[in-house]
Structures are given as C-alpha cells and as structure tokens.
Amino acid sequence: MSGNLSVRVWRGRADGAFQSFEVPRYASQSVLDVVTHIQRKLDATLAYRYACRVGMCGSCAMTVNGVARWTCRTHVDKVAADGRLEIAPLHHLPVIRDLVADMREFFDKWARARGSFRGTKTRHDGFAAVSPASRKRRAIEAGIECIGCGVCYSACDTVAWNPDYLGPAALQRAWTLVNDVRDTANPERLRAVAGDGGCGACHTHLSCTERCPKQLSPTAGIAGLKRAVTMAALRGTL
Amino acid sequence: MNSHASALGNDVRARNHPAWWAFLVHRLSGIALAIFLPLHFFALGQALEGAAKLEVFLRWTDQPLFHFGVWGLVVLLAAHLAGGLRLLALEFLPWREWHKTLAAIAAGFTLAAGIAIALAL
Numbered sequence: 001m002s003g004n005l006s007v008r009v010w011r012g013r014a015d016g017a018f019q020s021f022e023v024p025r026y027a028s029q030s031v032l033d034v035v036t037h038i039q040r041k042l043d044a045t046l047a048y049r050y051a052c053r054v055g056m057c058g059s060c061a062m063t064v065n066g067v068a069r070w071t072c073r074t075h076v077d078k079v080a081a082d083g084r085l086e087i088a089p090l091h092h093l094p095v096i097r098d099l100v101a102d103m104r105e106f107f108d109k110w111a112r113a114r115g116s117f118r119g120t121k122t123r124h125d126g127f128a129a130v131s132p133a134s135r136k137r138r139a140i141e142a143g144i145e146c147i148g149c150g151v152c153y154s155a156c157d158t159v160a161w162n163p164d165y166l167g168p169a170a171l172q173r174a175w176t177l178v179n180d181v182r183d184t185a186n187p188e189r190l191r192a193v194a195g196d197g198g199c200g201a202c203h204t205h206l207s208c209t210e211r212c213p214k215q216l217s218p219t220a221g222i223a224g225l226k227r228a229v230t231m232a233a234l235r236g237t238l
Numbered sequence: 239m240n241s242h243a244s245a246l247g248n249d250v251r252a253r254n255h256p257a258w259w260a261f262l263v264h265r266l267s268g269i270a271l272a273i274f275l276p277l278h279f280f281a282l283g284q285a286l287e288g289a290a291k292l293e294v295f296l297r298w299t300d301q302p303l304f305h306f307g308v309w310g311l312v313v314l315l316a317a318h319l320a321g322g323l324r325l326l327a328l329e330f331l332p333w334r335e336w337h338k339t340l341a342a343i344a345a346g347f348t349l350a351a352g353i354a355i356a357l358a359l
C-alpha cells in the first residue's frame with residue numbers, strides 16, 4: 001500500500017469549510033489514523049475527539065464520505081477506494097470546532113427519555129432473579145451494548161426534521177428499561193416517549209439500524225415502544 | 239482553505255440504503271395517490287349526474303395516455319400497499335433482521351403488479 005490520500009477535513013464551526021490535505025496511505029490504516037496524522041504532522045490546530053481507539057468508548061464518531069461512522073474501526077480501504085476522504089463532524093449536533101460535535105443535546109435527550117434506572121431495592125436486599133432466557137431480558141440484550149457514539153443520531157433524518165425528536169439511541173435506552181423488571185419508572189417513561197418527539201415520530205427509515213457500528217437495531221426498540229405506548233393508551237395507564 | 243463549503247446535513251450518501259429508498263417510494267406513492275383522489279371523485283360525481291354524462295367522460299378517457307395513467311395508478315397503489323404491509327410487519331411482528339427482505343418483497347410485488355396490469359391493458 002503506497003501513495004497519498006486526498007483528504008478534505010471540515011474546519012471551523014457550522015459555517016466553516018473543508019480544507020484539503022495529502023496524507024500518506026498505509027496498510028490497515030483507519031480513518032482515525034488519518035485524522036491523527038493530520039493533527040500531528042500537518043496542522044496541530046485541528047480539533048477532534050477520541051479516547052480508546054478500539055471501538056469501546058464511542059467518542060471518535062465522525063461523518064466519513066457523507067456517512068456517520070466510528071473512525072477508529074473504519075478502515076480507509078473500506079470507505080476510500082478511490083483514495084479520497086471527506087471527513088466532517090457528526091450531523092445534527094452543534095459543531096464546537098472542526099471535527100468535534102457538541103454531544104450535550106444527544107445525552108440530554110437520554111435524560112428526557114427517562115433513560116436512567118430507578119429501582120426499589122437497596123444494597124442490603126438480595127439480587128433480583130432475572131432469567132437470561134426470558135423474553136424481556138432478551139429484548140434488553142438486543143439493545144444494551146450501545147456505546148453512545150451518536151452515529152444513529154447523526155444518520156437519522158427525523159432528528160433533523162423534528163428538533164424535539166429524542167432520537168434512536170435515547171429511545172432504545174428507554175426500551176431496554178421498559179423491559180427491566182426491576183425498574184419502577186415505567187408509567188412516567190412511557191409518557192416521556194409518547195409525545196411529539198417520542199417514538200411515534202420515527203419514520204422507520206432504519207438509517208440508525210443501517211449505520212449502528214455495533215450492529216444494534218434501535219428501530220426494533222422504537223417499534224417496541226410504539227407497541228407499549230399503544231397498549232398503555234388502550235389500558236388508560238398512559 | 240477551499241471555499242466550497244457544504245452544509246453539514248445528510249445527503250444521498252447517508253440515505254443510500256434499501257430501507258430509505260423504500261420509505262421514499264412509500265411517501266411519494268402516497269402523495270401521488272392523494273393528488274389523484276380529487277380526479278377520482280370527479281369521475282364518480284359524473285355518475286351522479288346521469289349515465290350519459292358519465293359515458294361522455296369515460297369515452298373521453300378511453301385513449302392511450304389515460305391507459306398509461308391507469309397503469310401508473312395501479313403501480314402506485316401496489317407500491318403503497320406493499321410498503322404499508324412491510325411497515326406493519328416490521329413494527330408489529332416479532333423483530334428479526336428481515337427489513338431488506340421485506341423491502342425486496344415489496345419491490346417484487348410492485349413489479350409483478352405493474353407487469354400484470356401492463357399485459358392486461
């Protein structure tokens with residue numbers, strides 16, 4: 001593997017522009033390697049965010065050639081067959097600078113979706129017995145590995161069309177808690193995800209499911225919430 | 239620095255996957271069918287004003303362009319029906335990784351309906 005990559009990198013805030021760089025191409029090179037090369041060798045003022053480099057922390061997500069991806073585990077070979085890369089911050093979030101998106105809105109919506117666990121037991125009580133094979137536990141299993149990278153939020157058009165929309169990650173988190181038999185916040189949680197910005201706003205584009213780097217299906221959780229909200233409304237408990 | 243800044247929003251590169259195309263077909267077919275509805279009610283309204291008036295209208299529509307329009311309408315109906323059933327299956331049946339299969343089935347149904355009507359016309 002040799003030659004150069006032609007890389008266009010977003011600079012500035014939302015009203016910024018792309019800046020071009022030539023970056024040496026290596027075998028097994030990740031997009032994060034490319035960004036790091038630019039920051040260390042070509043322009044030290046480039047701002048970007050990463051931590052673990054191994055697909056666990058969810059902090060390095062960016063828009064690569066128009067598609068939201070985790071850059072640490074995105075190989076250049078996979079996305080830049082013609083030797084060209086366009087790297088921008090995640091969409092649908094305010095840009096702090098260059099490749100750094102402001103994630104506050106993303107995580108605030110997790111809180112609005114009642115994404116935190118509320119139980120009744122104390123440390124003095126015994127463990128809850130939850131069968132791993134139960135339907136509810138398996139529903140949790142399907143969504144619990146979210147790393148909060150924001151790729152689904154960036155990929156989702158409904159987030160752009162409806163600023164109140166809670167987004168795939170927050171709704172998926174709510175769905176895992178709806179299925180948690182130990183949790184006691186569910187009537188309140190279902191109300192939180194039933195409004196204009198809740199699960200009913202999803203257009204089922206499945207972009208979140210298509211782009212999730214952990215191969216999760218937030219759409220499955222959102223569909224589950226739609227059913228749960230409908231049943232609660234019919235029972236008069238919403 | 240290059241001057242050709244692009245807006246930071248999703249474009250076709252982000253949307254280029256089967257489920258988004260299925261959404262677009264469903265939405266556009268729905269809008270097109272809604273636009274057709276007034277014409278449909280107009281034709282039915284002619285029947286209320288007597289058989290002769292309806293006959294004049296029906297004879298006026300008996301031309302190749304209208305036949306092509308009827309074919310288009312059936313294709314739109316087939317696409318919208320298949321797309322709607324696809325969504326119901328996705329959201330109400332137990333979740334499985336079959337959304338691309340469902341989109342393919344919906345596309346196949348629409349194609350089959352289009353060919354069948356074209357042959358019948």
